[in-house]
Amino acid sequence: MIRGAIRVEDLVKVYKTKDTEVVALRGLSVEIGKGQIVSFMGPSGSGKTTLLNIVGGLDEPTAGRVYVDGVDITRMRGREIERYRLEKVGFIFQLFNLIPTLTAYENVELPLILGGKTSDEREARVGEILEQLGIAERASHFPDELSGGEKQRVAVGCALANDPSMILADEPTGELDTISAEKVMDIFLELTRQYEKTVLVATHDPRVARRTELIYLMEDGRIKSEYTPTEVPPMGRVEGIEVAVSDTEQSYVEWVKQRIQQLGEEARSLQERLKRDEIDADTFTQKYLEIREATNAMRSELVRLGIHVES
Numbered sequence: 386m387i388r389g390a391i392r393v394e395d396l397v398k399v400y401k402t403k404d405t406e407v408v409a410l411r412g413l414s415v416e417i418g419k420g421q422i423v424s425f426m427g428p429s430g431s432g433k434t435t436l437l438n439i440v441g442g443l444d445e446p447t448a449g450r451v452y453v454d455g456v457d458i459t460r461m462r463g464r465e466i467e468r469y470r471l472e473k474v475g476f477i478f479q480l481f482n483l484i485p486t487l488t489a490y491e492n493v494e495l496p497l498i499l500g501g502k503t504s505d506e507r508e509a510r511v512g513e514i515l516e517q518l519g520i521a522e523r524a525s526h527f528p529d530e531l532s533g534g535e536k537q538r539v540a541v542g543c544a545l546a547n548d549p550s551m552i553l554a555d556e557p558t559g560e561l562d563t564i565s566a567e568k569v570m571d572i573f574l575e576l577t578r579q580y581e582k583t584v585l586v587a588t589h590d591p592r593v594a595r596r597t598e599l600i601y602l603m604e605d606g607r608i609k610s611e612y613t614p615t616e617v618p619p620m621g622r623v624e625g626i627e628v629a630v631s632d633t634e635q636s637y638v639e640w641v642k643q644r645i646q647q648l649g650e651e652a653r654s655l656q657e658r659l660k661r662d663e664i665d666a667d668t669f670t671q672k673y674l675e676i677r678e679a680t681n682a683m684r685s686e687l688v689r690l691g692i693h694v695e696s
């Protein structure tokens with residue numbers, strides 16, 4: 386298997402307390418290729434954090450397997466799993482995982498110290514990372530003295546420090562407003578793409594998920610379906626699941642309108658392919674009905690939002 390590839394098989398996680406059982410994952414399977422940037426989007430409690438923690442070797446599943454580069458990490462214990470976490474995984478958490486008593490420089494240096502790098506290697510690496518993240522002049526500042534966006538860049542720096550093959554980001558923009566969140570996502574994804582990192586993002590926010598290549602919609606400890614970015618509305622509901630608070634309904638309306646237009650184009654190109662004999666009648670009918678159904682759903686969404694629709 387290629388470096389950075391992940392295969393999750395029938396993952397189950399049951400949290401047992403004295404008199405209750407919570408099933409956080411119910412047989413979740415997914416395969417993520419090297420260098421792929423995917424997100425797990427779903428409401429609070431759908432199992433996103435549990436999944437990332439197990440893939441990152443921070444938690445053990447009740448059942449199921451996780452193969453990273455062909456090796457089953459759920460069988461690793463002690464020093465072995467510690468090494469896996471340190472060498473293969475970079476974490477970015479919602480509550481910026483920065484140590485308040487260390488400067489930006491020292492925060493990025495810490496994983497390198499843990500990784501056993503020499504001081505010369507550390508100096509070169511930290512300098513390079515802070516430079517790339519555009520925060521070199523903030524090197525000697527403490528987290529308290531940094532803006533939200535700068536703090537998040539330092540957190541990205543910590544995750545990239547040991548050059549892991551995989552980055553796990555749990556609600557990476559959780560504390561930021563929309564504009565900083567999108568900026569941070571752009572920087573983060575540009576870097577991870579440049580270094581060919583495999584990236585798993587957990588988020589409840591479709592605006593964040595839409596920045597990734599593939600979106601897995603999570604519900605109740607399972608993957609319900611998968612989407613490409615343009616298929617996911619920036620807010621509102623996906624398959625009846627509320628994915629984010631709608632702060633402005635306007636952009637959602639715009640998205641629905643765009644989606645209707647896009648579906649219209651898909652229908653036209655389908656007709657042309659039929660004419661050119663590129664697809665058979667059965668395929669055409671099946672696809673055409675799917676498009677029509679999706680279009681109708683989008684139209685009723687507009688009606689629900691009180692927008693006049695021409696038929």
Ligand SMILES: Nc1ncnc2c1ncn2[C@@H]1O[C@H](COP(=O)(O)OP(=O)(O)O)[C@@H](O)[C@H]1O
Nearest residue numbers: 400407408409428429430431432433434435436
């Ligand atoms: N340590 C724990 N003990 C008991 N229940 C937990 C624990 N961690 C998570 N859960 C439960 O598991 C479910 C999934 O949680 P989580 O993975 O955090 O979801 P998400 O990140 O999507 O919000 C929730 O019902 C949550 O309450």
Ligand SMILES: [Mg+2]
Nearest residue numbers: 433434435555
């Ligand atoms: Mg979570």
